[in-house]
Amino acid sequence: MTTFLTPQQRADRTSAAAEAAVTAGRGLGLTVTEPTVLHDLFSVVVHLAPSPVVARIPTVLPRTDDLAALARRQQDELDVTRWLADQGVPVIAPSPLVPREPVQRGGFSMTFWPFVEEARGKEPDYVANAESVADLHAALRAYPGRLEFLSAADPEFVADSLARLDQHPDLIGAAELDRARREWQLLEPLVRSRSAFEARFPGIDLQPIHGDSPPANIFNAVDGDLYADFELVTLGPVEWDLAALGPEYEAAYNRGAQRNGTRPLDEELLAFVNALGMLRVIATLTLVPQLPELAEYLNPAVDHWQTTPFAGGLGS
Secondary structure, eight states, X not given: OOOOOOHHHHHHHHHHHHHHHHHHHHHTTOOEXXXXXXXXXXXXXXXXXXXXXXXXXXXXXXXXXOXXXXXXXXXXXXXXXXXXXXXXXXXOXXXXXXXXXOEEETTEEEEEEEOOOBOTTXXXXXXXXXXXXXXXXXXXXXXXXXXXXXXXXOHHHHHHHHHHGGGOTTTSOHHHHHHHHHHHHHHHHHHHOHHHHHHHSTTOOOEEEOOSOGGXXXXXXXXXXXXXXXXXXXXXXXXXXXXXXXXXHHHHHHHHHHHHTOOOOOHHHHHHHHHHHHHHHHHHGGGTTTSGGGHHHHHHHHHHHTTSOGXXXXXX
16 A cells, blocks of 8 residues: 655655755845745745745655756746846846755755745736736747747656555546556657647647746745746746646636737647646646645546546547
8 A cells, every 4th residue: 555654754755855945045045034844735935034935845755756857947937037138027036145056955955936926815816917927928939949849748756656556446446546557658758759749730830838827827926926846947848838728718818819919829738738737737647645635626626637538639
């Protein structure tokens, strides 16, 4: 049976990450006397008070990750957000008080961001956020840096997880795992190879995209909304950023695209990214032992997936 992290082990991990951030921050010349953990889920986020700097330390990671690979992705995030800020795009950019590069301490790799005060009384408007993602995409089109094709889909993680999940029958049933593996056989080539993707979806432009559901990653700051959390920034179709959000959000995005003079979402590509996104959900079940509360979010998604067409209907 699966072994889950105990509350004490979770607390120890959080403490170790926070301690590593404090040590790293002081090593970079920051004054840190009142560190405060602001958030603890996939990452531990620590305000290095009284310095106006926040450290973000990923702690729940796939088995396939190593610190070097994580640092490369973190550098992409730092570079993209700094570039966006330089273009005047409202985004949480890297802290100017430390070098713009990941720092490794205590077995963790972390990045540093400005402390931004949240407008706590404001409820997010996710439909409006989806419309504004078209503005973000319009800005990102000109990004001059190099990004990997669909790295946000994390094919190594998906492949490794689907290979190992039969060891965890308490996380997923045999029939569901068999379906996921058969879907992956169909979709994997389109994720692994840009040329295979372009042959299957001719005429679809690829560009820098956020990578991690940007309508849900717009920070309600006191001084206005800011795009945030570009940890999965990648090169891909814009549809990836709207995966699994549904018709209302897709329509909102299309309004924004029409305003910007860019293309609307492609229905077949939406089916592809929705199916691929569900396989990432299945793969994420392997992270439940590290973060047990994940199960309550993932299980309803898995139940819904079983009611959907095989591989989004792409195999028919």
